Amino acid sequence: MYLVFFLHILLDRFLVVHTCPSFCTCSNGTSGTAELRWVQCGDPRISTVPANVPADTVRLRLEKTGVTRVPRAAFFNLSELLFLWLAYNAIAWIHPSSFVNLRALRELRLDGNGLTAFPWEGLRDTPRLRTLGLHNNRLASLPAHAALFLLNVTYLDLSSNRLTALSAELLDLWFPIPGREERSVPRRILGLHDNPWWCDCRLSLMVSLSTSPASPVVLTDRTLTCKGSPTGTRAPFPRCARPSVRPSATRVVSLRGSNVILRCHATGYPTPTLTWVKTSKRADCCGRDVPGGGEEVPRNLESSLQGSPRVGVRWSLISLDDLASKDAGEYRCRARNMAGISEAPVKLTVVGVTRISGRPPKKSQRTPLKKPKRTRMTLSLAPPPYQKKLSIYN
Missing domain, CATH: 3.80.10.10 (Ribonuclease Inhibitor)
Incomplete structure (x- = not known):
């Protein structure tokens, strides 16, 4: 039975290969x-x-x-x-x-x-x-x-x-x-x-x-x-028309732990597409680079929102939540269409909150002023020497 089935498969393959x-x-x-x-x-x-x-x-x-x-x-x-x-x-x-x-x-x-x-x-x-x-x-x-x-x-x-x-x-x-x-x-x-x-x-x-x-x-x-x-x-x-890009702000300063939104809009024809790229990283307000082990830059930022209100115009924004030192740096809004590419930089600075070390000093206690003792004054109402006694006659 198996032999017949095997021969049938071989015959089918032979016919497929050699039959026109x-x-x-x-x-x-x-x-x-x-x-x-x-x-x-x-x-x-x-x-x-x-x-x-x-x-x-x-x-x-x-x-x-x-x-x-x-x-x-x-x-x-x-x-x-x-x-x-x-x-x-x-x-x-x-x-x-x-x-x-x-x-x-x-x-x-x-x-x-x-x-x-x-x-x-x-x-x-x-x-x-x-x-x-x-x-x-x-x-x-x-x-x-x-x-x-x-x-x-x-x-x-x-x-x-x-x-x-x-x-x-x-x-x-x-x-x-x-x-x-x-x-x-x-x-x-x-x-x-x-x-x-x-x-x-x-x-x-x-x-x-x-x-x-x-x-x-x-x-x-x-x-x-x-x-x-x-x-x-x-x-x-x-x-x-080659795109033209304009950010809502070129410099942004925000506190550590806060949220910030970076926004830009572009014009051009055909309507350009917008992407955000982080090109550098900064550690603090003074512009010192982050030491080794930081993130790699440049890198594209995928979490962006964009829209086109009309032909030839497009806006885009990115939201950065719970800011940390690693988020500081230069962000570029990049517009692209068939006619070319344009970019606009936005520098983000993240500053920290200064904390006071140790216990705060106690409030100084003021000693209340002593009230002066009241002295009882007696007034003698003696008649003046020039006062005359008046008699009333009936």
């Missing part, structure tokens, strides 16, 4: 001395992703078929796959786990489909992906979190979609500010043309930056058109 899917052609290419298996499926009668593609396939082309959906783990058995071309089908939906186990994949092309959304988080299963083609789909937005999964992609084609704006996270990925990135920045090729972009200074600045010979980005077509407002009116791209 229906309506597909399989061939062996060469790369040096190694033979590579290529599979091409281009029949409109194919309505689902073939499940019996040979496991040693390195190139799979599924083009001009009737496939509309890519299910979960659709290519799980193809761990050696390097090139996956799913262009010019009718694909309208892709499961976020469709590309699981494709850790060797280098190129993914989905041009000419009907995608209105793309599962960017699914690219975490393809760490070696370098080329991603999404030309001629119906993508209307490019979310900020997409930047987390495009770190290693060096060719990205988003042309001929319905995109209207780019997020600041993507622009930071493609145009990192010098001095902020420790790792080397790869050179990228971007296709962004033929989209109804809104009139945003991000695009104008990106186009101008891409013209530099040292630019990390090369645009396949620089003729990006601005559709203006959502109504479609054309207008020139506005200019970006």
Whole structure:
């Protein structure tokens, strides 16, 4: 019984590896001395992703078929796959786990489909992906979190979609500010043309930056058109404005054990983001450095609150509770947008409460003044010598 079951498993594996899917052609290419298996499926009668593609396939082309959906783990058995071309089908939906186990994949092309959304988080299963083609789909937005999964992609084609704006996270990925990135920045090729972009200074600045010979980005077509407002009116791209920062106070003195709030606000276009950084540490009012064993600086302060009352303006504050000597030092409010970075320092001094040693002196006791003794005075009312006795006559 077990032998029959084992033979059945071996037969299934043999069929999976060596059988070519229906309506597909399989061939062996060469790369040096190694033979590579290529599979091409281009029949409109194919309505689902073939499940019996040979496991040693390195190139799979599924083009001009009737496939509309890519299910979960659709290519799980193809761990050696390097090139996956799913262009010019009718694909309208892709499961976020469709590309699981494709850790060797280098190129993914989905041009000419009907995608209105793309599962960017699914690219975490393809760490070696370098080329991603999404030309001629119906993508209307490019979310900020997409930047987390495009770190290693060096060719990205988003042309001929319905995109209207780019997020600041993507622009930071493609145009990192010098001095902020420790790792080397790869050179990228971007296709962004033929989209109804809104009139945003991000695009104008990106186009101008891409013209530099040292630019990390090369645009396949620089003729990006601005559709203006959502109504479609054309207008020139506005200019970006570098942020300007102003703190509510540049010097703050507070008692040890008290609470203090540091606040700043910034203006700029696009609306800048604000972060707080502690750049130095002080021990007391006299500016002496804390001895060894203190905290490391500079360091970013995560517990900040910020808001944007209107476009181009942002405020931020941090609350420091139960102040200690280690909290003293210089804090910098840092504003950042695509046009640049600006900072404003706030110096915080923490002073202690002076205590009196020993027992306080006793209050001096005053000796009450003795009241003078009262002396009894007798008054003699003797008649004056000139007083005459009066007689009354009847």
